Amino acid sequence: MCIPSTTMVMRCMISDIFTRVFKNGDEKQRRFDSSKGGNGLIVIDDLVVRYGDFTAVDGISLSIPCHGIYGFLGPNGAGKTTTIRTLTTLLKPSSGSISIDGLDVIKDTNEIRKRIGIVQQYISLDKEISVRENIVCHAILHKVPRKEINIRMKELSDILGLDKYLDKLILDLSGGWRRRAAIACALMHRPSILFLDEPTAGLDTQSRHILWDIVRELKKSGTTIFLTTHYMDEAEALCDRIAIIDSGRVIAEGSPEELNNLVGRVAIDYESDGRMMTQTFASRDMAKDFISSSLPGDATYSLRRTTLEDVFLELTGNKMGGR
16 A cells, blocks of 8 residues: 655645635736736846945846746845845836836835735744734735635635644744745735745745645646746746846856756766866766767766756856755
8 A cells, every 4th residue: 555645635625725726816816817927927128236336236137927936036136136126116216117917116116015925034933922913914914805814814824834833922933934924925916926035935845845836736726837946956946037137137047957958967076186176068978078089087977967056167167055
């Protein structure tokens, strides 16, 4: 007899709950008319954000499609959070423009805020009240019908494992549980676009993978997700398309496969003069030729597929860090 694992059972529960939550939702509320946004649901044109003499975002232009997971990948300090704060109307750009489903982030701020959810890198919940009270406050602010609030809160609590924590003060929770509470708040009004800024920071491994499952189910339900991260595996596991940002500029954009192909399909890690080196190649045969022709017979090496860290290192000369 095959007994399913706890993780497998939890994933099935997540899928079932999200199917019920979103199946009967208001399509007009949940989905944008993608025809309004030109080539993308979110269109960023030459975005610049300055703090005094410091340029945090330096001329970003992107077109982000509907109903997928779009990753914004870069090291700490690259401009990810500044960009997401600008996209979510929390920060005004110094120059350039942003439209979301044809709505301007400066002129149509209130309308855009009705349609988006955000989980910020630094949790912005009220620490002096309970998880339940935070969720209810967010629901009321977003005009969720009162008869729906408890139903939606129960469903999200089941998914995120918050049941035992609903009546605890935010102040008394660990960083990981605070993030789960913030995600529940962001999802209460069933936004069409969910912005996640470093969503798995502070989460343990199991919680991290559960969150990945939640993000995937949100995508299946039709939600467009904009996710910032500095974790390579997270970007590769979740994202349909990724923009790599460094020093305020987008240095590459494409699907994970397209980005990896920028440096080749195969990588060799090897030791040379006491240092670990990496070389990338377009094919396994080319990698094997390098091994036979350029490495000594007793060399220590490993052969693997290329990753986004290889791409970042090749383009910038710096390691990304993260997992």
